[in-house]
Amino acid sequence: MQIHGCRIHIAGSASPEISPELLRYGHALIESLVRFLAEQGAVFLVGVGKEPRLEGKPEALPIIFDWTVISAINSCLKSGITLPPVWQGKVLITVATQKTNEQIPQDRREVWQELLTNDAVQLEYIEPGWASGAERRARLAKLGDVLILLSGGEGVEHLAREYALQGKPVLPIDLALGSSTGDGTGGASRLAGEMLAHSDRFFRLSHRSNAGALLAGMATQNGKSPVGGAAAWRKSTDRKALPAL
Numbered sequence: 001m002q003i004h005g006c007r008i009h010i011a012g013s014a015s016p017e018i019s020p021e022l023l024r025y026g027h028a029l030i031e032s033l034v035r036f037l038a039e040q041g042a043v044f045l046v047g048v049g050k051e052p053r054l055e056g057k058p059e060a061l062p063i064i065f066d067w068t069v070i071s072a073i074n075s076c077l078k079s080g081i082t083l084p085p086v087w088q089g090k091v092l093i094t095v096a097t098q099k100t101n102e103q104i105p106q107d108r109r110e111v112w113q114e115l116l117t118n119d120a121v122q123l124e125y126i127e128p129g130w131a132s133g134a135e136r137r138a139r140l141a142k143l144g145d146v147l148i149l150l151s152g153g154e155g156v157e158h159l160a161r162e163y164a165l166q167g168k169p170v171l172p173i174d175l176a177l178g179s180s181t182g183d184g185t186g187g188a189s190r191l192a193g194e195m196l197a198h199s200d201r202f203f204r205l206s207h208r209s210n211a212g213a214l215l216a217g218m219a220t221q222n223g224k225s226p227v228g229g230a231a232a233w234r235k236s237t238d239r240k241a242l243p244a245l
Helices: 020-039 066-078 106-117 133-143 154-165 187-197 208-218 231-236
Strands: 007-013 043-045 092-096 121-125 146-151 170-173
Touching (some): 007 020, 007 133, 020 043, 092 133, 146 187, 170 187
Parallel strands (some): 007 043
């Protein structure tokens, strides 16, 4: 599965009680990952809507990563790392409802408008009355090729099941940040633990013996691994290919 043209879905959230330092690491990790994948020609799926923050303060860190992904994509477009539209579609794909536009935070509207102006967004509108989070996640799972998860709860667990049922790779990150709504059974960090013992349930490599070393290199060590040191991701994609189920 080539990264160029691959539709990569990134999702996750953090607890409102998580430490700002660890949450900041999570955002930096996602931003670095988006930039690296954009350089290889990937396109992205992500949710678009509200952005809850620590302590509910507008100036505080977000406890979801959607707009971190979106802002990173916009920065990549501005710097010429990726160009819209690309042959496989827009750089950003999302499932929208009639309420999506009004839910966009005021401080994110400039980024959103820039993406729309640059013809970088593919909006897939869902049927009226089908606006539940589960319906949007199911639609996104049909559109995506690979799922990358960071922490979160029931939402990321639902996405992981949807992707797995379709035989698509699921790559959970081990960093434990909790979930924005306090639900689920451990989210991506729990799934990352399962992946260590059963990597074949999440992805397949051309050489299975490489899986253990790859996963060890991807470990965040609870925020101690350097964000810029994505050596394991680069090693796994040295032929511009992602692990494939």
